[in-house]
Amino acid sequence: MVQFTNRQVLKWMYWVLIISIVISSHCKVKAQKATIRWDQWGIPHIEAKWTKDLYYGLGWAQMKAHGNVILKLYAKARGKSAEYWGGQENVQSDVKIWRLNIPARSKTWYDLQTTEMKEYINAFVSGMNAYTRKYSHLIHPENEAVLPILNTDLLSHLQLSYHVGVGAFALNQQSTSWENAGSNAWAIGPRKSASGNTMLLIQPHPPWMENHRFFEAHLTDDKTNLYGIMQLGSPSMAMGFNENLGWGMTFNQADSFDLIELELQNGKYKLEGNWTGLEISPASIKIKEGNSFLDSTVQIKKSAYGYLVSEKNGRALALRLSGLDRPFMMQQLMEMGRATNVAGFEKALSKLQLPLQNIILADKKGSIGYVYNGIIPQRPSGNLGQWSQIIPSSRPGALVHSYHSYGELPKIIDPQSGFVANSNNSPWTSTYPPALEEKDYPPYFAFSNFDLRARKSLKMLLSKDRLTFDDLLEFQGSTKSELAEIVLGELIAFAEQSKDQDLKSAAKVLSQWDKKLDPKSKGAILFIEWYLLVSGDSMFTKEFPWANLEGFPDGLTTSAKKKLAQAAKQTKEKYGSLDVTFDSVFKTQLKDKVLGGALGLNEVGCFSAGFYRPGPEHKKFLVGGTAFSSVIEFGSRLRAKGLLSYGNFTEDPPFEPTDQFEILLKRRLRDVYFYPKEIRENTKLKELLITE
Template sequence: MASLFKWLFRLATALVVLCLLAVAAVYYLASRSLPDYDKELAVRGIDGPVEIVRNNANVPHIFGAGDADVFFGLGYAHAQDRLWQMVTLRRTVQGRLSEVFGRRTLSTDTLMRRLDLYPRATRSVAAQDDRTLAALTAYAAGVNARLDEINRSALGRGAPEFFLFEAPIAPWQPADSIALIKLLAVQLSGQMQEEVLRARTSLLIPDEDRLRDILPDVPGSGTAALPEYAALVPEIRKGHQDYARLPRDPLSPFAPRGLAGASNAWAAAPSRSASGGTLLANDPHLGFTAPAIWYLARLELETGGVIGATVPGVPVVMAGKSPNLGWGVTSSYLDDQDLYIEQLNPDNPQQYRTPGGFKDFETRRSIVRIKDEAPVTVTLRWTDNGPVLPGSHFDLGAITPAGHVATLAWTALSDADTSLSAAMGLMYAQDIDAAVATGKDFVAPSQMLTLADKEGIALQLVGRMPRRSERHESQGRLPTKGWAAENRWQGSLPYEDNPSFLRPEGGIVGNTNNKVIDRPFPEHVSFNWGDSQRIERWTRLMQGREVHTRDSFTEAQLDTVSFAARSLLPLIGADLWFTGEAAPAGTLARQRQVALTLLADWNGEMNEHLPEPLIYAAWLRALQERLIRDDLGPLADEYTHVEPLFIERVYRDIDGASAWCDILQSSPEESCTDIARLALDDAVVWLEETHGRDLSALRWGDAHEATHDHPVLGEVPVLRHFVNIRQSTSGGDHTLLRGRTRGTGANPYLNVHGAGYRGVYDFADPDSSVFITSTGQSGHFLSRHYDDLGSLWRRGEYIPMSLDEDLARAAATGVTRLMPQ
């Protein structure tokens, strides 16, 4: 017996030792790819020495003998920190994910092949100006220099993920960077989904008034430039087919409805600034990932330093500042997509109907290679209107009749896309006039540019606006007949027609994805806008004081008060508060009274530590579900987020909208008060089941957790605890500190989409400008810079943003010197 115990002990000890050795081996291999930031390296492709000076937040400050060398350094730095992310994004837009990840990404690959984005990016290289071509070439050389170093020095393949998903890494090409801009357009575009949902809803609800309720137009003339402060404060006087829905993969760039691009940006002229210098704040919103899509960097160009947020793989500062100019980006919600229903020739399905008769599809075969499986051949088809899309994507099968196919017209499908040249031009522009002129070359994604130089501010829509006929059957709001000439695009509108607000008298401009202008079709910008609530809170904060400071701008970025909550709760709870007798303890009626009491004393602040935001969110979600489920049936599942304008229309009975309160399948006629009470009961029951019975002990942040998940390893057991970054957060769908909720699943309130970057620029004291990202600079989960900025971001803190070279060198934690070989 003693001998048996001895051998079992030895065996257990050996197993433990083997496990420790295995862990040590894995750690050694993974850590080999951790970059050394303090070194000297001889490389080909530069004319003089390049220095990459990194501070304690791992922000690189890049200096070189010329601009080409600086872009070389940026490519090298991007590849040091984000190589896996860059390669994965490139594979995504190329439609080559399945070569690495297998069949799970086949639907994403085939859709990318149908859109043909990468070949269009390749053809767009020739359309770039000479300055941009030189930057693209130098940047690619910098990326490839890092690849050569990895291969030559056996640096762990560049990232730990390459050990798990082995695949060759092709050299970086200029077209790759242009393709990533087109991939951003995919992530930021949502007009197509709106068309499909409107079409599906209109099939169930033919009544125009009721359709206008559930899919409301944003009222008003639009907000962009605010009026002079004295005008608001008088006492101050101064100058159908069968189809199968495909599951969404975390690697898919196609965002569900409601989760496309968003953002905030605003600027103040010297007349509205306490310091006498212009101010600009910007926080672009995208889906959260680990690492974030943004990468902070400073480039010392011949025209001066440029600092801000870059996207790994792209050699431009997308949002940032130079000594003379600051620029912020927000999604414009320009209607730059139209769906068409194309009729097939019944005698020859290889042809489609046009205004002049039937015409052959343009076709091409494309082979999608799949890991460990036989390749799949996809037949790609195009019409004059755009590529043919399958019914399995975007629910197109639900609105496409038999004998027809759906196609997409989209500005991003350009073969001569000069958007990257325009973005490059912003870094060289010296004032807002030059920046506005540069905007002419933007194609897609369309953005609202918020600009500030040392003397003035501006707001400019950039991106190509499609020219539609006045006789367009749906005004671009619904899929239309592709063979009708009046429905087809007729080129694009001149850049001069893009909305522009240059040096407004009121001294304040801003955009929260709200309606900015009200022009009749076809000169309109859009019928679908991304915000109708944040803009109300922003307007109040901006006009609540005559002059602003950097601190007041950061406070606005971090503001958590929900205008929607403040405006809707008095409407839906008007007949519920403080009514009826006290209910016995432990009953649903008592819980309802507790919830109402909490909400009655709440100021609408979506603070992570409070219970009221969670009660409010659950009530409004249950209320919308009660209002629409009996009318829409299963289609109600597509309305994943509460639409405040719909709730307001119903409870104000605008154009008879209170009709939604009556349940069609029941005999009695329910009032809106009845539905509000029932919905609150639904919410209380759900809260008890998921978060506990004590409503006062609830905490919004426990449900509203920011999900910075690794798109590949985030679902792998054990590993997910190392690669995913989760944070309790304040804010919500309709706050300036926007934390867009998932809207589906067991926890619909997870924070999945928000400001991955925040920056505030002060031209009176440039060195006091600040910025932050939501995770960290490194994409390597063993690096301390993988999530070190995330804790600051969560607390609403920033790091200094300075173009002072002496400060950068004084705070250096590592200097990489690239020497010409």
């Protein structure tokens, strides 16, 4: 038998310990994993021990679902789309992006992030790049030049898609055709809830375009159990919920941008009466033409009022954007998602990194809230309408020196009504009876807007003393026209008494209509034709405020009623009959499929609403509207249903997700899988990622 001395044993134990440490360290690196379980709807449930690994998995998942779209978005945000693909439209895009100094600011923003946020950004980008390396054959050849993705790309994309695309939405060339874009959000407190649990409805209505498209995901680590939606290319949850709290957003009128007219002279502009030099710096861009490149220079011109975006005849327009000096939106959104109650959420929100949007929230403890969020300039006088015009630089207040604090913004926390609700209406009407007085706030904070959709929203909420989860499921998909509820009886009575046969036929169709804009609804098209004829005129004998929920207009004008005959004639000429179904006219195109039926219309007071562009043969094609809907109840066990209308993939999916659009047409929601057992039972694909 071999004998060992004490010295030999100690030496042997020493080397065993060293080897064990090395192996353990090596295994620890390789054991840091993110697990992605894709459910039947195409939703990734991403789980990791550490947050950085969670972000790695999120980057991987977004590229799997939308890789080529994201590369195009990032290329555009870099200001290099003309370099990669050429074309005058891309040149114009690059010039705009450089004039606003977005690429350079993104580098500054990245450097200012905390060590923690840099780690998460880097992990998200690493996950994206790892996916493109492993599945390089799925990247379109024309997009390969965009690779690798940079850690500043998502910050450039954030500025372009949010600060410019949302904050300065009205500057978009297509904004006039999107004027009915909007959103709905409700929070129901214990006073209004049949179960005593708080409930939340989230329903944004953005354009269905790549830079406004949502990605639905579920994120779980040692600090987070968060479900919701984010913009493509962003790692930050924009709206969603955890086990204790949730929030939604709707577009508001916070003054998040200005266009200021400047006087120019020899590279100088007038600043409060004095000629002052512009800050001018050049930026080089490349423009692809065939197999060669042209070099061009963009002059970045900055004034104290903002960046110059247009010059003509000794004048210039400077664009001020709220939030360009506040680089911590991602940090704030992460803290909002980790909050467990309204007070903690408000602490995160009070950092005011988001330039605008109403915030509606609810927590498990029974609190609900509404915040008219915005980075709003302090003005000496004037109302929002006046400050929404092109502003002469000589006007007092045109040069912004300071912004309102979080404490000065309109808020409603736990109102007596038991609910808060917003459908892009003003803060003063975001519960009923009102809990805020407009006179208590500066007149430049908000418009006093309240339309038919907002009226429909409040009327549904007030239709019952207490609401159930199933009530919210029914209400969220409603396309019943509030305008039809108000005028249809009078319109039918007028038509029935007429000797005009077209009017009598119209009366018969409208009397059988269910007042909905659902796919097989008959009468909706005739009613819409009538509305389009009267909408530019005075419809009622006396002007009526829609916010008066207790009353009704005095009546339709004779002219408005008579136009039903013209509407009937036009409907027959365009579509062949008066009782044409809604889905035979209103269409939705998803990829290469054209589907009948879609969403209701904001103009006639539908809650779940969309907006459309004209197509051939008098058809209308959906371009935006209800993109995501979710109803959540915060009980002892969280209960939720949801729907991402257009699905979670633009790439070819590795399996065939269940079609969500068909559920949208039925005005329903599908299951949301939040707990481990239900996630495992509904997993269609599991991926185990080893991070490096």
